[in-house]
Each structure stands twice: as C-alpha cells, then as structure tokens.
Amino acid sequence: MSAQHIPEKFEPTAVEKAAQAFWESTQAFKVSEDPSRPKYYCLSMFPYPSGKLHMGHVRNYTIGDVLTRFHKMRGFNVLQPMGWDAFGLPAENAAIQNSVPPAKWTRDNIAYMKKQLQSLGFAIDWSREVATCDADYYKWNQWLFLRMLEKGIAYKKTQVVNWDPVDQTVLANEQVIDGRGWRTGAVVEKREIPGYYLAITDYAEELLGDLDTLDDWPERVRLMQANWIGKSTGVRFAFPHDIRDASGALIGDGKLWVFTTRADTIMGVTFCAVAAEHPLATLAAQNNPELAAFIEKCKHGSVMEADMATMEKEGLPTGLTVRHPLTGKPVDVWVGNYVLMSYGDGAVMAVPGHDERDFHFAQKYSLPIEQVISEKDAEGRDKPFSTDAWQEWYGTKDGYCVNSGKYDGLGYTAAVDAVAADLKAAQAGDKKVQWRLRDWGISRQRYWGCPIPIIHCDDCGSVPVPDSQLPVVLPEDCVPDGSGNPLNKREDFLHVDCPQCGKAARRETDTMDTFVDSSWYYARFTCPNNDQAMVDARADYWMPVDQYIGGIEHAILHLLYSRFWSKVMGDLGLVKYREPFKRLLTQGMVLNHLFSRRSDKTGIEWFAPEEVELQHDASGRVTGATALRDGQPVDYGGFGTMSKSKRNGVDPQSMIETYGADTARFFMMFASPPEQTLEWSDAGIEGAHRFLKRVWNFGHVVSTVVRPQLPAQATLGSAKLPDDLAALRREVHLLLRQANYDLGKQQFNTVASATMKMLNALEKGPRDSSIAAEVIVECFGILLRVLSPITPHVTHYLWDALGYSKDILAAEWPEPLEAALAQDEIELVLQISGKTRGAVKVPAQADRAAIEAAAVASEAAQKFMEGKPAKKVIVVPGRLVNIVV
RNA sequence: GCCGAGGUGGCGGAAUCGGUAGACGCAGCGGAUUCAAAAUCCGCCGCCGCAAGGUGUAAGGGUUCGAGUCCCUUCCUCGGCACCA
Numbered sequence: 016m017s018a019q020h021i022p023e024k025f026e027p028t029a030v031e032k033a034a035q036a037f038w039e040s041t042q043a044f045k046v047s048e049d050p051s052r053p054k055y056y057c058l059s060m061f062p063y064p065s066g067k068l069h070m071g072h073v074r075n076y077t078i079g080d081v082l083t084r085f086h087k088m089r090g091f092n093v094l095q096p097m098g099w100d101a102f103g104l105p106a107e108n109a110a111i112q113n114s115v116p117p118a119k120w121t122r123d124n125i126a127y128m129k130k131q132l133q134s135l136g137f138a139i140d141w142s143r144e145v146a147t148c149d150a151d152y153y154k155w156n157q158w159l160f161l162r163m164l165e166k167g168i169a170y171k172k173t174q175v176v177n178w179d180p181v182d183q184t185v186l187a188n189e190q191v192i193d194g195r196g197w198r199t200g201a202v203v204e205k206r207e208i209p210g211y212y213l214a215i216t217d218y219a220e221e222l223l224g225d226l227d228t229l230d231d232w233p234e235r236v237r238l239m240q241a242n243w244i245g246k247s248t249g250v251r252f253a254f255p256h257d258i259r260d261a262s263g264a265l266i267g268d269g270k271l272w273v274f275t276t277r278a279d280t281i282m283g284v285t286f287c288a289v290a291a292e293h294p295l296a297t298l299a300a301q302n303n304p305e306l307a308a309f310i311e312k313c314k315h316g317s318v319m320e321a322d323m324a325t326m327e328k329e330g331l332p333t334g335l336t337v338r339h340p341l342t343g344k345p346v347d348v349w350v351g352n353y354v355l356m357s358y359g360d361g362a363v364m365a366v367p368g369h370d371e372r373d374f375h376f377a378q379k380y381s382l383p384i385e386q387v388i389s390e391k392d393a394e395g396r397d398k399p400f401s402t403d404a405w406q407e408w409y410g411t412k413d414g415y416c417v418n419s420g421k422y423d424g425l426g427y428t429a430a431v432d433a434v435a436a437d438l439k440a441a442q443a444g445d446k447k448v449q450w451r452l453r454d455w456g457i458s459r460q461r462y463w464g465c466p467i468p469i470i471h472c473d474d475c476g477s478v479p480v481p482d483s484q485l486p487v488v489l490p491e492d493c494v495p496d497g498s499g500n501p502l503n504k505r506e507d508f509l510h511v512d513c514p515q516c517g518k519a520a521r522r523e524t525d526t527m528d529t530f531v532d533s534s535w536y537y538a539r540f541t542c543p544n545n546d547q548a549m550v551d552a553r554a555d556y557w558m559p560v561d562q563y564i565g566g567i568e569h570a571i572l573h574l575l576y577s578r579f580w581s582k583v584m585g586d587l588g589l590v591k592y593r594e595p596f597k598r599l600l601t602q603g604m605v606l607n608h609l610f611s612r613r614s615d616k617t618g619i620e621w622f623a624p625e626e627v628e629l630q631h632d633a634s635g636r637v638t639g640a641t642a643l644r645d646g647q648p649v650d651y652g653g654f655g656t657m658s659k660s661k662r663n664g665v666d667p668q669s670m671i672e673t674y675g676a677d678t679a680r681f682f683m684m685f686a687s688p689p690e691q692t693l694e695w696s697d698a699g700i701e702g703a704h705r706f707l708k709r710v711w712n713f714g715h716v717v718s719t720v721v722r723p724q725l726p727a728q729a730t731l732g733s734a735k736l737p738d739d740l741a742a743l744r745r746e747v748h749l750l751l752r753q754a755n756y757d758l759g760k761q762q763f764n765t766v767a768s769a770t771m772k773m774l775n776a777l778e779k780g781p782r783d784s785s786i787a788a789e790v791i792v793e794c795f796g797i798l799l800r801v802l803s804p805i806t807p808h809v810t811h812y813l814w815d816a817l818g819y820s821k822d823i824l825a826a827e828w829p830e831p832l833e834a835a836l837a838q839d840e841i842e843l844v845l846q847i848s849g850k851t852r853g854a855v856k857v858p859a860q861a862d863r864a865a866i867e868a869a870a871v872a873s874e875a876a877q878k879f880m881e882g883k884p885a886k887k888v889i890v891v892p893g894r895l896v897n898i899v900v
Numbered sequence: 901g902c903c904g905a906g907g908u909g910g911c912g913g914a915a916u917c918g919g920u921a922g923a924c925g926c927a928g929c930g931g932a933u934u935c936a937a938a939a940u941c942c943g944c945c946g947c948c949g950c951a952a953g954g955u956g957u958a959a960g961g962g963u964u965c966g967a968g969u970c971c972c973u974u975c976c977u978c979g980g981c982a983c984c985a
Binding site: 234235238239242243245247249273274275276277288328351352353354355357358359362363364365366370371372373449451567570571685686687688691692693694696698699701702703705706753756757760764765767768769771772775844845846848849850851853854886887888889891894895897898899 | 901903904905911912913914916919920923924925926927964965966978979980981982983984985
C-alpha cells in the first residue's frame, strides 16, 4: 500500500481519461459465465442511434451503471451490455434529406455515440456489442420468423395501411398530418394490402396471468399491460334475421353477432346498435342518403381520446329488424357512433335500463327503457327503478333478475350461466372470452429494416426462404428518396429462384417492424458471437435480466412484445425463462425551463434557457424573464420535457466537456429519485461539481496531512476513542447504514446526499493525531466506496493514490461496524403530553424505569409539567419518552 | 369519464414500523478573505413573534399519548387510457 501525492487542483478530464484507460487495459467490464458466483444481468434499454446522446440516455445509463458497479462490489458476476436499435424510419428520413445511405448514416451515428458512452465511463462489456442492422443479428429474426410460420404463430392476411397516392408509398401513422402525407401533402388513402401477422393473441391468457408474477415491476406498468390485453369474459350470441342484400344473399348468414358481459340482462334488450362500418349499416345506407351521410361522418370522426370522452352519443335507425334469440320478438337495429367495428363483432345488444351508454342513447332517441335487474335495500325492500336515478342501475352485478321470465330471481352468475346455456341449446351462441389485444402486424413497406424471408412464386405462392439461404441480406447501398420502397427497384435483390420449383420468382420486399429487433436483443447479448444458433446455454446462465431500466414510454408495446417473444422462444425450446425481465425500473424524464414569446406575425417563438435572464423577487421566487437579445420580457412556461422544437434541450456533450462525466453523473443521481422527473438546473450542476472538488480537496488533505500521521500498527479495533472521534466515526457508519438501505430501495438521490453528509462530517472533524488519522482513513475509505458507483473516475483515482488498493471496483462494499455504532449514552426526545420539549440523556443500557425517572427529573419536564403528576409515561426504546400529564 | 401516481419552505427534494417535519443540495441574506471581482471559507434561512412561545406537510373531520405517515370527506396537479359492450 503505497500512497502517492495528490495534487491540489482537481482536473476531471485527466482523472477520467486515466481511469478509463485503466479499465480498458484490465478489461474490467468483460465478463463470462461463472457458476461459482451469483450473476446479475443489468440492462438499460438500448438506444436508437439518432446522432448523439440526449439527457434521457445519460440518466438511463447512469442509473444502470450505478446498479452495475454496486453489484460488482457486492461480489456479483455482473453483465452490463450495450447495443443499438439500429433499424428505423429516421435513417430513411435522413437519407431523403442528405442523400446518404441509411446504413452509413446509422453506423456513423453509432461510432459517435459509442465514444460518448465511453466518455461517461459506463461499466459496459463492449465485447458483446450488437447492432440490429447487422446481418448476423437479424438473421435470427428471420430464422425465428420461419419457425413461427411452421407453428402457425406467423400468418398472412390483409391489413389496412395509410397510402400516399403521390409518393406511391405507405406512411407510418406519425407521417400522416391532418389526413395528409407529410412530404407530399396529398390526401392519404386507406388501402388494404397483404402482410404478416404474429398471433400474440394466442398468448393473451399467459401474458395477462404472468403479470402477477412480476412482483418487481411498477404496479402502473402491469396495470397498463393488463388494460392493453383487455380480457372480458361474457357471452357471444347472434340475433337471427332474414335481411338480404340486393342479390338476395343473407347478410352474415342471417345472424347479427354481438358480445356481452351482461348476458343476465338479455331480457332487457330494447334495440341493437351496430358500428358505422358494419355490413348491416352499409346495406341500410344504400337507399337512405341521410344514413349514408351519417355513416360517412362517423368514419371521419375524430378518434382523439379527448373528443371521445365528451362525444355526444348519436345514431340513426337502419329500418332493419332482427329477432331476439330467446323471445323471438323483433328488435330494431340502429347505427351508433359509440359502437366500434374493431372490437368484438362491431355490434352490441342495447340494454338501456342497465348500461350507461345505452341509457343515454335511448333517452336521446326516446327508445324504451326496461328494468330487468332489481336490488334490495338495507330494509330488504326493492329499490325503486327510475330513470331519474339511472346511475344507481347501470353496472351493478349485486341484484337479481326481474321481468325476465324463467330467469327471475337469479343472481348475476347464475343468470349468465342459465342464459348462456339456453343460447347454446338454441345454437345461437356460447360463453366467450373477448380480448382487446390484436395480433401483431409486422410487415412494413420500408427499406431500412430486416427483410422478411419469403419468396413469391407464381406457381408455389409465398414460399419461406430455406434456412440454408439465411440471412436474406439487406443491400446497404440504397438511398431512399421518399417514393416507395427502394428495394422494389433493386433487381439483384428482387430476382431469385423459387426454392420449391426452381422457377424465376420474386423476393418479398417488406421488412419487419423494428419492435421485432428489440424483442429479443437482451437474450442475444448473452451469446452475441454464436453464428450457429440464435441463443445457446449462455442464455440459461444470464437470463432473465435481473434489472431492466428504461423509459415509461415503452411500458406497453416493447415490454409486451418482449414478453411474448420470450414465451415463443420458450415454446420452441430455445430458452428456459418465460419472463425476460425480473425487475423493471422506469426512469422519469428530464425537464428544463420553457421560455416563449407569442407574436401575431411569427406565432410562438421559443427561447433557449441560455438566451434569457430570470428575474427573482426578494425571496428568490422566479417572477419573470427577459431575452438577453433585446431586453424584452418573455413568457416563462415552467418545466417541460427537453425537445428540439421548444429549444430547451441541453447537450450532454457540452456538460461533460465543461465539468466532466463524474459531475454529470452525480447531478443526475442527486437531483431526484430515479422514477421521478428530473428538473434541469445549471446551478445544480455547479453544486455537484463543487462537491466533487471538495472530495478531491479532502483527498489532498488526507495525502498531505493525515496519512503521514498514521501509526505503524493499526489500533482502531481495540482503542477507546476520544468523544469527538467516536462521534465522527459513528456518524459515518450511521450514514453508511442509511446509504445501504437506500441502495436497496434504489433511491440514489439519498445515497448521494449521504456521501455529502459524510464529507461534511469529515471536514469538520479533528485530524491532528495518529488516532484521528486512523479514523479519517477508515471513514474516507467508506465515503469513496459508497460514492464510487456514482462517480467512478474520481473515486478510482483517489482510492489508488491514497494507497487503499489498486482498484476500487475490486474492493469490498463497506458494511457498518457494530463497534463504531455503539454508544455509552443515548439521547431521547422528551415530549410532555405529545409536545416536544427537549431531550434527556440516559445510559445506553438504562431500563424503562430509569428512563422514566430521568425524564421526570429533567429540567424541561419540571418546567412544562407545572407540578401536575404524570398520568402515563410512554417510552419508545432508543427514540423518545412522552410524559402524559 | 375511468384508472394510476401525487400535493411538504423561494426551488429540487428528505423523513425505514405512526415518534424532534423540512436532512442534503440549490437560490437568497449577512460576514471573512480580496484593491475589486470570481473562487473559497464561516454564519443565518417555513410562517407569526423582541422574546418566551405559538403555529405549520392541499382543505375539513376522525383514530391515537403522539399523524406528513392510518381512516373518512372535499379540492387540486400530473401521468395513462378503452365509449371495450
């Protein structure tokens, strides 16, 4: 243990370069399977290589790195990989703008962003780096897709897409602005084209049920997934009819299918409502212009959720009639704007007596409202049924059937069973589970994605590419120009022989949804170099991911698809896990001040925070802001997410260059708990930097003043310390205990603050004796280790330079010592009748009686008890004593 | 509308089982150092009050020796969503 001299001045750049060089030379983060140690797979969501890192990345990866380094020091075998979600639309857009091939643009971005990540000192095993645009990665997308085809999980059907008639291309939803193509301004059409689907609905039950096993996921994410999957248990049945089209064919084989969760109310049906796109609506509109206009309006109606919530229920009669399946009575069919074609069969039975929407609709159009459910009140009498108190009636499952013939008196479950049985007997329906979840369409009519491995042959149809011909490699020199998929012009790619008959055939040019790429990358990180198999036994060692970290915006799609993919891979015998992510942390977004000015000429003009000056009142509250440019006021809009358009983004690169990676990391961890939003603050960055300078300075003091006083033989274990040193040592160990507790909670802001408190205590403590030197060296060693996952560079340097050991990452994580925490005398809070009135000091071993006596005898007690006797004395051991007068 | 999270100083945020509310940091104020400034260091910093003390965790009520924390009612903010039959 040889200590070096630590210079006075803290130079982050040099310190960080040196630390990173050390990690590089020792291959510090490269890991392999080691069954002798517990493993910890720590994964942050891999970035899209958009060009450069943004603050969200820095926050995300810092959280992951803190957990990685903490677990490494705790003795875990930790894997933290990194890769690139490299396919996607922005690369094509960049290509259109700059005439650069998406491949080159993407790989340049990857190279730059990788440098940025490395400059932040993340403990990443770069030997496992994966980019989804590499053929040796996406080969396995194709391979698994073929397995899914074999199993029937992947299948082909037509899909509705947004079609730009000018560019002759399919548009993504975000490329459609106000119904027009984003580049051409042409009115977008709906087109039906064939595409491939994955039967995620086959796994709906398991995807829903297994949510209960994900105890370490945020509750809200599980709820969002459950709602998305949307399971409803009910009855699907048909209203028979004789409605025929012009050619005389029965519409829907003479059946109007509906789904209901309230089959017990079937005798209360007073009409049916169908969606605007329903075949019966289409038929009725043929000689009814008013209805045709209404249907047209519904189709173009807003699908915005805010409109939906306030939308008036509207409808029109079709003039068509179906028959009630149990009573045979005629039932009128209406078109209702509140019925969705995309859910169930696009039609509902309407029971206005017991359903809110049906009720509003019936009221508006004066349709009959009938009671078929009743309920007893507390006195056992039937509650009155009245349309004035309709709120009390819809939705309730607590009542029993009335006015329902043979079902009268049955409760909800019994009535549903009886009705379902009768419908089944009449061959009119049966119980059914209805899902909101839809199968996953993965075909994209885009260039920059994984080719779907299919060959179209005139004779053999759509033929899967044989495994031996995988991967189907995407030509990388295409430059999309916005009009159609450039693969359609690549003759060398298109022309291929049919694998079945050998005749000339044509390659599929659709590519896969990029969500496919990200649905299994975490498994590939365990064995990225295997060119013989998608995954191997190494996945059994590392998977599942112990800690996954990413944005809440992926709460539904990415996480659901990954869960689905895991189950499919499991069923194919490729992996042993059913759920890929054991624990999930969804980090909050990074916000910054918003400044704008509204003018009639230019609309809203946004100001970057560095372009304005804030005005404060005497108390420091922000009262306004002015532009530096012209001194005129600008509107202060509070905090909002960092965005280019609002000009409030902060480039991490400039922050790293100014203050260093450690400062950036410390600020990110300190400013707020990981799940909450983080408000950007230049002053906060300064504060973080100030703290690290103080840490450095204390290291300098230890190297120059403290260490030279160290005795040859350590005495700390046995010696009785002077009071001030015992207090210092105890405080640091208490803070350590707190920090360890907070790390378990993943509450890193208070871990950071614990290190600040340690330094405050050390700076104030004595340092001019050999025993003090021993205490300081022990305590500073604790501080450095607790701080090291957050600011690894400066702590690496100080740990080494002060001679603790070569590599702080290899050091053991500190635990508080009982000997340091023990104290002879403790201070208890003194309350008189529940009000705090000071404190009493008692020996640590004092029993209840002694504490009571000491409390009553204390000066404060005498003063505030005013001579009255104590009615009761409450003693909370180690905390307080309360004298009730 | 429904579901979820939350409401604590000028600000970000602490407070593990109900036990000294406001830790730590930022901003602000005062002082030291300096020719001066920056940097640094020391001190103050919820509100009312000269003080003793009182009061205070969105509002109101309750349970308790004791409530930011538990229960009830109301209000507000943010996030998510599906008119899902």
